[in-house]
Amino acid sequence: MSDFYNKKDDNSNIDMLRKKLKPKDRLILSLDVANRFEAMEVLKKTDGSISTIKVGLELIYNEGLGIVDIVKKSGYKVMLDAKLMDIPNTIAGALRGISKLDISMITIHTFGGASMLKNADETLSEIYRQKHKNKPLLFGVTVLTSLDDGDLEKFGFNLKFTELVLKMAKIAISNNMDGIICSPNEVRFLRENFGYDFFIATPGIRLAEDNIGDQKRINTPEKAIKDGSDFIIVGRSIIESTDIKGRINLYLEKIERELLNDKNS
């Protein structure tokens, strides 16, 4: 398994890390299932074809955090989709607990604000400095991919979601987040404005034949990668397939083809 996460202290060069990413590192499977038995079934079918599994609220609240160890013992890195948001002191405390889990990526809501993000990064950095280990990558969630302009209007926001995602991404990046989470539709805009010195991970991924479900800001894996997404996060499009391994391979082929196109263009 490639060691692509290894961030050398705070001086790491994201671009260098990005160059090490293989297609199997770029596809993150969202293990949104109801219990550990279903989780194990999916992991068996996944069969080491990808590096990272995203464990999110559904599995955490149904199985407890012990599920993280099960996933790791099956040979995968873990993105803990904790979607942390609270006052800075509470989030720092939560991160002290999470740091015992030895995971690779953590999500945190940018809406928690600059102080919360900054404190989260400092807390994690200090813990991992003491452990002499690389700290997990912190990803700031910008605006959920299940929300659109209509939702923002109801919140009272007087701006389009692309502008809001841009503002959120700026807060995340300037407070030392290693990456941000946004929809594939915003990646190009973000890269044009802020460059490449941070990771982007995109949920809201669908193939043409898929059901959209509850997501609103969706696009294809090709579009996400072409526009500069580093990681695509896919749940139902793979989990609900009768041929999980075949579906993963299809995604990997699409990612590989897009990366090659990019190199040749």
Ligand code: C5P
């Ligand atoms: O099944 P689907 O591919 O839509 O799942 C997407 C996954 O990504 C879900 O686990 C969801 O919680 C997560 N996610 C998201 N939008 C965000 C952040 C995370 O859909 N902004």
